[in-house]
Amino acid sequence: MPGLPDTTEKVSLDTFLRGLWEENPVFVMLLGMCPVLAVSNTAINALAMGLASTFVLVASNTLVSLMRHFIPKQVRIATYIIIIATFVTMVDYAIQAISLDLYNALGAFIQLIVVNCMILGRAEAYASKQPLGATIINGVGIGAGFTLALLSLGVVREILGMGSLFGIPLFGDSFQPWVVMILPPGGFFVLGAWLLVFAWVKQYREQRLDQQEVPQHDS
Amino acid sequence: MTADSVTFIFLNAAIVNNFVLAMFLGICPFLGVSAKRDTAWSMGLAVIFVMLVSSICAYGINWMLTRFEIEYLRLICYIAVIASSVQLVEMTMKKYSPTLFRALGIFLPLITTNCAILGVALFQTSREYSFVQSLSFSLGAGVGFTIALMLMASMRQQLELHKVPSISQGAAMTMMLAGLLSLSFMGFAGLGSSHG
Numbered sequence: 001m002p003g004l005p006d007t008t009e010k011v012s013l014d015t016f017l018r019g020l021w022e023e024n025p026v027f028v029m030l031l032g033m034c035p036v037l038a039v040s041n042t043a044i045n046a047l048a049m050g051l052a053s054t055f056v057l058v059a060s061n062t063l064v065s066l067m068r069h070f071i072p073k074q075v076r077i078a079t080y081i082i083i084i085a086t087f088v089t090m091v092d093y094a095i096q097a098i099s100l101d102l103y104n105a106l107g108a109f110i111q112l113i114v115v116n117c118m119i120l121g122r123a124e125a126y127a128s129k130q131p132l133g134a135t136i137i138n139g140v141g142i143g144a145g146f147t148l149a150l151l152s153l154g155v156v157r158e159i160l161g162m163g164s165l166f167g168i169p170l171f172g173d174s175f176q177p178w179v180v181m182i183l184p185p186g187g188f189f190v191l192g193a194w195l196l197v198f199a200w201v202k203q204y205r206e207q208r209l210d211q212q213e214v215p216q217h218d219s
Numbered sequence: 220m221t222a223d224s225v226t227f228i229f230l231n232a233a234i235v236n237n238f239v240l241a242m243f244l245g246i247c248p249f250l251g252v253s254a255k256r257d258t259a260w261s262m263g264l265a266v267i268f269v270m271l272v273s274s275i276c277a278y279g280i281n282w283m284l285t286r287f288e289i290e291y292l293r294l295i296c297y298i299a300v301i302a303s304s305v306q307l308v309e310m311t312m313k314k315y316s317p318t319l320f321r322a323l324g325i326f327l328p329l330i331t332t333n334c335a336i337l338g339v340a341l342f343q344t345s346r347e348y349s350f351v352q353s354l355s356f357s358l359g360a361g362v363g364f365t366i367a368l369m370l371m372a373s374m375r376q377q378l379e380l381h382k383v384p385s386i387s388q389g390a391a392m393t394m395m396l397a398g399l400l401s402l403s404f405m406g407f408a409g410l411g412s413s414h415g
Contacts, residue, residue: 030250030390034334038243078302085295092294108341114298115334117247184241185402192394199386 046154054143263365
């Protein structure tokens with residue numbers, strides 16, 4: 001049985017931008033939280049994790065999209081997982097070869113990209129139905145959104161917890177680091193704070209929209 | 220207690236380095252299934268069971284892979300084993316205990332993408348645990364997951380009765396609660412080794 005029929009979507013800038021804001025995997029859809037919380041203790045770790053996940057996302061989406069007519073529907077999830085696992089193994093060995101320090105800092109979380117529900121979710125919901133071009137652009141967008149979210153956590157946690165950014169000290173010696181921020185609870189607190197900010201922005205926007213709409217209904 | 224005794228490994232995985240609150244594994248079900256105590260309890264039990272099964276399988280597979288020197292296939296094998304053992308658990312349960320099967324419902328298939336399960340398999344390999352140590356590690360991890368899930372569900376159920384600002388409802392409040400729980404679990408940190 002062939003894959004699902006194409007419901008082709010027009011490729012536009014929106015295909016890319018949607019992943020950054022409207023469908024941001026972390027802040028809006030709350031997917032792939034484990035690596036977001038675990039390796040965002042410094043900005044460099046966050047960036048590396050974001051790039052690694054983006055690579056796996058784009059590469060596996062490309063393959064899924066190319067093979068979407070050949071994968072039988074019944075075993076599609078298993079096929080996706082095997083495809084993703086292949087690329088994760090590649091990334092795992094690549095990072096080990098490039099920088100051993102980084103590899104040790106990220107630990108098991110590189111291999112755990114396999115079970116990142118964001119990647120499997122994109123393969124199932126988007127790549128299996130869309131042509132190659134749209135899939136790649138959308139994958140890059142979602143990956144960028146994921147990296148951005150990781151960075152926004154990593155930067156805050158590193159500045160507060162270590163007083164530095166990308167390893168460069170920002171403040172003088174008198175800075176008293178807020179150690180809890182680089183420990184596990186800090187991850188939850190900073191992510192919670194970001195979600196609060198986004199919820200506030202959303203509420204503010206909706207209120208303004210309501211105020212604009214009210215006069216139109218009256219007239 | 221020495222660092223590789225079975226009791227120590229169990230306590231370390233369950234409380235000191237709690238899988239959810241200190242190592243950030245299995246956050247998705249932790250946030251998704253912690254709205255009610257009953258479902259949290261069922262989910263916890265299912266996770267403990269699948270963890271034990273996949274830990275045993277992973278131990279066997281790793282032995283085979285090392286024997287034939289094809290360790291680079293480890294990740295692919297593990298994930299395939301976890302996916303199929305979840306399926307197996309589902310079928311067995313459906314046949315022999317339909318009540319439990321109905322109680323767990325949709326949570327069983329969800330366990331496949333629970334990174335705590337794969338985490339157990341990967342950690343027991345990288346720490347070179349023996350068979351008994353692996354068993355106690357996976358049991359401890361499962362118990363720790365259940366403890367965290369139950370605590371969270373109880374807190375969220377209590378919170379439903381209280382008035383909170385509208386912007387902090389939902390995910391943001393859950394994160395803050397998880398942060399507080401995690402902070403309190405930091406108190407156990409002195410009990411164990413930092414890497415264990």
